[in-house]
Amino acid sequence: DTAVSQTPKYLVTQMGNDKSIKCEQNLGHDTMYWYKQDSKKFLKIMFSYNNKELIINETVPNRFSPKSPDKAHLNLHINSLELGDSAVYFCASSQAAGPEAFFGQGTRLTVV
């Protein structure tokens, strides 16, 4: 059983479009994250949710909007996509009591 699953795995879209990436975890964790990995493999946190409440919101363009309908899901919606948004986006989850995070397989977003 996949612990943290993201869909889609690949996403190719044109500039200006709006797209969403979905994430679900079946680990019972109460904290979920979105990370962005750039072309140099650098990982940077974008958002963190705890029990559906936003707790970390790094300096990210407001075109990016996370939505957490319940604590097992954290979706990422991106408006007006730009070339610079091309990256791999990782969803992750963790439990407050156990500090390690579990990552999804990533979504490779390519904006053309």
Added chain:
Amino acid sequence: AQSVTQLGSHVSVSEGALVLLRCNYSSSVPPYLFWYVQYPNQGLQLLLKYTSAATLVKGINDFEAEFKKSETSFHLTKPSAHMSDAAEYFCAVTETGTGNQFYFGTGTSLTVIP
């Protein structure tokens, strides 16, 4: 503020040789430290973690790391490299009370030469 520095963005070793990947951290409070591995086109997989128990931590696939507070280091080692160890390795730090925000190093790409 927390940060992680990984020395050496690329490391090459011969098959069967010792693997040593370096990580130094900065943290104002006792940290939790992690090593993750990323195989091509895959997500990040936890190799091992330090959470203030034993300073020598053993992980999967014979990897281990030693927490040295005096050196603020958490270097990753493996006695004998296998071809299958070729991957990107990330060191990460977090502290309790920060929503478990993870700060990652810039990664070290390990190449294993047959």
